[in-house]
Amino acid sequence: MILFPNAKINIGLNVTERRADGFHNLESVFYPVNWCDALEILPSEETEFTSSGIEIPGNPESNLCLKAYELLKIDFEIPPVKMHLHKNIPIGAGLGGGSADAAFALKGLNELFELNLTSEQLENYARKLGADCAFFIQNKPVYAFNKGDEFEAVKLHLSGFQIIIVYPEIHITTAEAYGKIKPKPAEIPVKKAVQNAMENWQKTVFNDFETALFPTYPILPELKKQLYNAGAVYASMTGSGSAVFGIFKKEIPASLNFPDSFRSWQGSL
Incomplete structure (x- = not known):
């Protein structure tokens, strides 16, 4: 079985408050895009994870795809598998590539071994792996809130628009990004702002991390300006x-x- 985990973009991202558990509450619109990894899952005599493409930092045994397998194995008698991930989505880019890999591993294992888990059940497993993993189970535009793991449907249809995503080879860790953020309630909730014409988004739809990170990484505002100029x-x-x-x-x-x-x-979107 070969799967193609895809990336997502955030259209607006407001970090509204720091939670008592150390996480942050946020609100954003998650929108899927077709920049993809490739994940192969095969039954095997022993469980093995390998990767190619972009080098994945850390111990392969801690990869989220393998953690997805181990999470399901707690509740189901599933045989060993061999998983190979060809990594194409940049890491530390804000595109959710690792979360997508984990979610697609869950979906692939569910199909391969006929576990008959519903989307809701798969989302609950995915939430245990990462805040935005659950999004990739249904993989359609949503308004995300709380830790980014609770969703509401959103009417946002961007078919016909074209998108370009640029990654300037700067790996920003979640810890660094949140360490620079100052949570505050949004003046205009993202869910409301995105219902306006896209021509108005420049003045109403914001990513709070830009304020936090642009002074440290001046190439980022330069890229944004270049895209607008184009x-x-x-x-x-x-x-x-x-x-x-x-x-x-x-x-x-x-x-x-x-x-x-x-x-x-x-x-295309």
């Missing part, structure tokens, strides 16, 4: 950074280019 209707950093995206009504200009060391992806 004709983007809306541009923003996604998640806690460092990827920056631009949404265009028409084809993305061929003249728009970035240093060879940067990773980028473009496609």
Whole structure:
């Protein structure tokens, strides 16, 4: 079985308060995009995880795909598996790639071994692996709140728009990003702001991490400005950074280019 875990972008991200448990409450709109990894899962004589593509830091035994398998194994008698992940979505970019890998591992194991878990049950498992993992179970636009693991449907249809995502090879850890943030209630809730015409988003839809991180990483506001100068209707950093995206009504200009060391992806929403 081969699966293609996809990334997501945050359209607006307001960090509203610090929780008593040390996490933060936030609100954002999560929107799936087709920048994908590739995950193969096969029954095997012993459980094994390998990877290729972008180097994944840390011990392979702590990878979220393997943790997803171990989480299901607590409740189900599932045989050993061999998992291979080809990593293509940048790490530390705010695109949710690791969370997507974990969620797709859950979905793949559910299908492969006919566990008959519902989407709601899979989401509950996913929440144990990471705050935004549950989003990738149903993988459709949502308004996310609390820790980013509770969802409401949102009417947001961006089909026909084009997007480019640029990752400037800056790995921003979650700890660094949240360490610089000052939580505060949003003046205009994201759920309300995104219902306005996209032309108005520049003045109403904000990512709080931009204020926190742009002074430290000046290339990020430069990228955002470059996207607007190229004709983007809306541009923003996604998640806690460092990827920056631009949404265009028409084809993305061929003249728009970035240093060879940067990773980028473009496609339709």
